[in-house]
Amino acid sequence: MNDLEARLARCFAAAFPGIDPSVITSASLETEEAWDSVAAVTLVTLIEEEFGVQMDLEALEHLSSFSSILNYLSGLPSIR
Amino acid sequence: MKLVEALEALKHNAAIESPVLQVDLACGFTPLHFLTFLNAHLRAAFPGHKVQIGTGLYGDLPGTLARIEREKSSIVVAVVEWEDLDPRLGVRRLGGWRPGQLAGIVQSARDQASRLGDSLERIAQSGGVIVSAPTLPLPPFAFTPGWQSSSFENELREVVAEMMVRLSKSAGIRVVSSQRLDRISAPAERWDVKSALNTGFPYHLGHADQLAGIIARLAAAAPPKKGLITDLDDTLWMGILGEAGVDGVAWDLDHHAQKHGLYQQMLASLSEAGILIAAASKNNPALVEEAFQANRPVLARERIFPLEAGWGPKSEAVSRILRAWNIGADSVVFVDDSPLDLAEVKAVHPEMNCLLFPRDDDRAAYQLLENLRDLFGKTSLSEEDAIRMESLRTSHTVLDAARAHGYTPDDFLRDAEGKLTVTASKTPLDPRALELINKTNQFNLNGRRITEASWRQYVDDRDVFVLLASYQDKFGPLGKIAVMAGRREGKRISVDHWVMSCRAFSRRIEHACLLYVFRKLEVEEALFDFAPTARNGPLQDFFAELGGGAPGAAFSLTAQRLSEKCPPVHLRVEELPDE
Numbered sequence: 001m002n003d004l005e006a007r008l009a010r011c012f013a014a015a016f017p018g019i020d021p022s023v024i025t026s027a028s029l030e031t032e033e034a035w036d037s038v039a040a041v042t043l044v045t046l047i048e049e050e051f052g053v054q055m056d057l058e059a060l061e062h063l064s065s066f067s068s069i070l071n072y073l074s075g076l077p078s079i080r
Numbered sequence: 081m082k083l084v085e086a087l088e089a090l091k092h093n094a095a096i097e098s099p100v101l102q103v104d105l106a107c108g109f110t111p112l113h114f115l116t117f118l119n120a121h122l123r124a125a126f127p128g129h130k131v132q133i134g135t136g137l138y139g140d141l142p143g144t145l146a147r148i149e150r151e152k153s154s155i156v157v158a159v160v161e162w163e164d165l166d167p168r169l170g171v172r173r174l175g176g177w178r179p180g181q182l183a184g185i186v187q188s189a190r191d192q193a194s195r196l197g198d199s200l201e202r203i204a205q206s207g208g209v210i211v212s213a214p215t216l217p218l219p220p221f222a223f224t225p226g227w228q229s230s231s232f233e234n235e236l237r238e239v240v241a242e243m244m245v246r247l248s249k250s251a252g253i254r255v256v257s258s259q260r261l262d263r264i265s266a267p268a269e270r271w272d273v274k275s276a277l278n279t280g281f282p283y284h285l286g287h288a289d290q291l292a293g294i295i296a297r298l299a300a301a302a303p304p305k306k307g308l309i310t311d312l313d314d315t316l317w318m319g320i321l322g323e324a325g326v327d328g329v330a331w332d333l334d335h336h337a338q339k340h341g342l343y344q345q346m347l348a349s350l351s352e353a354g355i356l357i358a359a360a361s362k363n364n365p366a367l368v369e370e371a372f373q374a375n376r377p378v379l380a381r382e383r384i385f386p387l388e389a390g391w392g393p394k395s396e397a398v399s400r401i402l403r404a405w406n407i408g409a410d411s412v413v414f415v416d417d418s419p420l421d422l423a424e425v426k427a428v429h430p431e432m433n434c435l436l437f438p439r440d441d442d443r444a445a446y447q448l449l450e451n452l453r454d455l456f457g458k459t460s461l462s463e464e465d466a467i468r469m470e471s472l473r474t475s476h477t478v479l480d481a482a483r484a485h486g487y488t489p490d491d492f493l494r495d496a497e498g499k500l501t502v503t504a505s506k507t508p509l510d511p512r513a514l515e516l517i518n519k520t521n522q523f524n525l526n527g528r529r530i531t532e533a534s535w536r537q538y539v540d541d542r543d544v545f546v547l548l549a550s551y552q553d554k555f556g557p558l559g560k561i562a563v564m565a566g567r568r569e570g571k572r573i574s575v576d577h578w579v580m581s582c583r584a585f586s587r588r589i590e591h592a593c594l595l596y597v598f599r600k601l602e603v604e605e606a607l608f609d610f611a612p613t614a615r616n617g618p619l620q621d622f623f624a625e626l627g628g629g630a631p632g633a634a635f636s637l638t639a640q641r642l643s644e645k646c647p648p649v650h651l652r653v654e655e656l657p658d659e
Contacts, residue, residue: 010084014083014084014087015087016088038112039280041281042083042087042112042113042116043110045083045113045275045285046084049082049084050084051363054274057198
């Protein structure tokens, strides 16, 4: 797990308190029961806080898994 | 605190048997991350408690308060923002900002503030309330440019100011300090319009964290420090008395010594609010007295007791002062300009808060004043605050004189004409009872602190009795100095709380309290929920004296045992009738 993945995993662990650490990297809207609107807002806020970015609202609709968010963050100039 | 840290803190749950701290949060916005921060800060402020926070419906502050009124919550946190006074002052409603509507907005805000004030005052009758006035900027609703303050804006601020004046004068209500919040949360960086529009949560995280932190501090209401020991030279005044002479010390603008005058002004204020003030100085005692008489400092000589001037180590002078005050070092602040003396005192009294007087730094000196106000600040003042120093001084003077004349303790107590006045009234509940329970260390049954909400809930139990005793003798009053609370169960009482101020020691008031409670409640046995603490040695000694050995976890005493072991009590006991 690289640094970016580790930081994102920390955000997931905080947003979903009961999540098994071993499944964080495969977590998605489908696999996590706790992934409701409040958890999603919390996750976005944690990511913004951790990475110092403002997430694009239109992009958010497609960010429904650990891997999709990781790809999104990897593409941001301030993160690369 | 970052959001991730707050969420992390919430993962650690208190033990299952921990007492519950029930908090109701009333706000018009979606509480979201504010709820997280508030929970985390309350957990930190109330270790060992299970914090449970209830919330109301989004956008309905009055409705939430109405529900809380019916349910009689314990601690209520009301966070008011402009849109709670009129939705047109927020950004999620489109009621209009037309010039013709502005007077109506002000009037509706005035009416709503009045209703919210009524509701909060009713809630405060049964539980503690913490209120925050609007913290966010007003929207650009008026027709003036942003750099001009319109009459409508000023009227709205007047509405809020009037509401907060009213609430801050109400018993049981504490208002968040806007000035302190402004310092730790920059006003221009509080408002998160993107979040407000998309989620209904209007705060930037930093603001939510700081506001929640202040509210948790208000909820915890940590007991203030009890006494301050100050150095004199280059601290209470500018200059070295022994070198400059009586006329060479100063504390005014003319001598560029105003920070010493302000420090004196703060100490005089603290003294009048019931804080004990003493001085420890390496000086000639006679010269010190002469300096006070000749110069009339802002802090009058009469406000200082004891004044320890001499050439021994500061720590020894401090130890003598602590003995005279009969309070622990952890309740005391020591202020000196000498890092060496501070270190020496700290080495002997590690629990004491030792603060440097920054004689060469005006800004740091002003910060010291603010720090002192935080350490000694009180929610309200009581009658006891006004007489504390004088009663202490009188006790010492009289006891010293008695010893000098060869009086035995019995001789002294017999001649003192002591009178104990006891009240068992629970309505109205005297806030002094809880104050004593939460600030007394030495004569304290178990050292347990209790929240205002838990105390109210406890006292509301019809089987619970609360006795509050005040004392006075021919040398003056000590005020309300002892509390006993417990339950009557047939011919036995279970005592949950019993505390007595250290100022009241050596008068056999504790014996008188026991004799009174056995007689008044017509019981044969008292079972005490005793727990030894590092500080309650005097109570342990008292129990050992009555019980014939070290007390156990549940110390029991019969009326017969008390009558056999009790020394003569030279006190007249009076009862105040229930109101």
